[in-house]
Amino acid sequence: ARPKTFSVTDIGTLMRNPYGIYAKRILRLRKLDPLEDELSMRDFGNLAHEALERFVMAWPKALPEQAEEKLLEYGREIFAPLMEEPQVGAFWWPRFESLAAWLIRQERERRAEGITVTAERKLGFTFGEDGRTYCLEGRIDRIEEDRHGVLTVIDYKTGDLPTGTEVRTGFAAQLPLCGLLATSCLGKPVEKLEYWRLRGGKIGGEIRYADGKEMKIPAPRLIREAEEGLRALMTHFSRADAPYLVCPSPENAPKYDDYEHLARIAEWG
Numbered sequence: 361a362r363p364k365t366f367s368v369t370d371i372g373t374l375m376r377n378p379y380g381i382y383a384k385r386i387l388r389l390r391k392l393d394p395l396e397d398e399l400s401m402r403d404f405g406n407l408a409h410e411a412l413e414r415f416v417m418a419w420p421k422a423l424p425e426q427a428e429e430k431l432l433e434y435g436r437e438i439f440a441p442l443m444e445e446p447q448v449g450a451f452w453w454p455r456f457e458s459l460a461a462w463l464i465r466q467e468r469e470r471r472a473e474g475i476t477v478t479a480e481r482k483l484g485f486t487f488g489e490d491g492r493t494y495c496l497e498g499r500i501d502r503i504e505e506d507r508h509g510v511l512t513v514i515d516y517k518t519g520d521l522p523t524g525t526e527v528r529t530g531f532a533a534q535l536p537l538c539g540l541l542a543t544s545c546l547g548k549p550v551e552k553l554e555y556w557r558l559r560g561g562k563i564g565g566e567i568r569y570a571d572g573k574e575m576k577i578p579a580p581r582l583i584r585e586a587e588e589g590l591r592a593l594m595t596h597f598s599r600a601d602a603p604y605l606v607c608p609s610p611e612n613a614p615k616y617d618d619y620e621h622l623a624r625i626a627e628w629g
Contacts, residue, residue: 368498382604405518455560462564524572536586
């Protein structure tokens with residue numbers, strides 16, 4: 361019953377709260393949506409992602425004339441069904457306008473270097489460990505390929521970024537694992553792992569490397585260490601006597617836990 365196929369986000373859960381994987385993947389329990397679900401920043405992130413995906417898929421190489429206005433056109437189409445919501449028209453749309461201006465500045469700088477961009481690329485990597493076969497899957501927000509076939513893997517974030525320590529210790533391994541997918545499936549080296557924080561407002565956005573503001577650890581090393589950690593996790597949880605513990609490292613517990621009530625944390629915590 362132990363799962364053998366994981367998404368890149370599953371691995372972070374397996375590190376922080378294995379019980380969450382047990383409840384979701386083995387007991388197959390899913391949290392029901394509220395009857396009247398309020399809009400959240402996750403919704404803003406999904407809208408922004410979709411606009412960027414459409415833009416990049418339409419122009420993977422050279423930018424169009426009036427590129428910022430083109431991106432805003434996609435944004436208007438995507439935001440339109442929610443524009444009557446007060447927070448969308450008053451706050452989210454101005455935030456997206458600021459974000460679009462920042463994004464196009466980044467695009468102009470990078471496209472001038474002759475890169476080709478791919479958006480929302482879904483990849484899967486099959487590997488053997490401890491006599492078993494596993495599969496890692498993921499959808500990569502953005503992949504840039506330069507003239508020499510070298511890749512930059514980018515993860516869009518609308519919320520807080522993980523710290524370099526969380527990335528290096530495997531508690532936020534999503535981006536290095538996306539790098540592993542890219543280099544394994546596309547057969548090309550990954551030189552950079554970047555977070556693009558889509559903030560809006562006065563700043564617009566910011567770019568940070570996986571391990572911090574400065575790239576102190578080369579991307580190939582982060583990817584190699586992530587693969588070693590992934591294989592070690594698979595070996596551990598393949599053992600019949602390995603329990604799916606609740607938050608084995610409390611200081612690294614997840615911010616959001618759909619199964620906290622099932623684990624009865626309020627009683628024993």
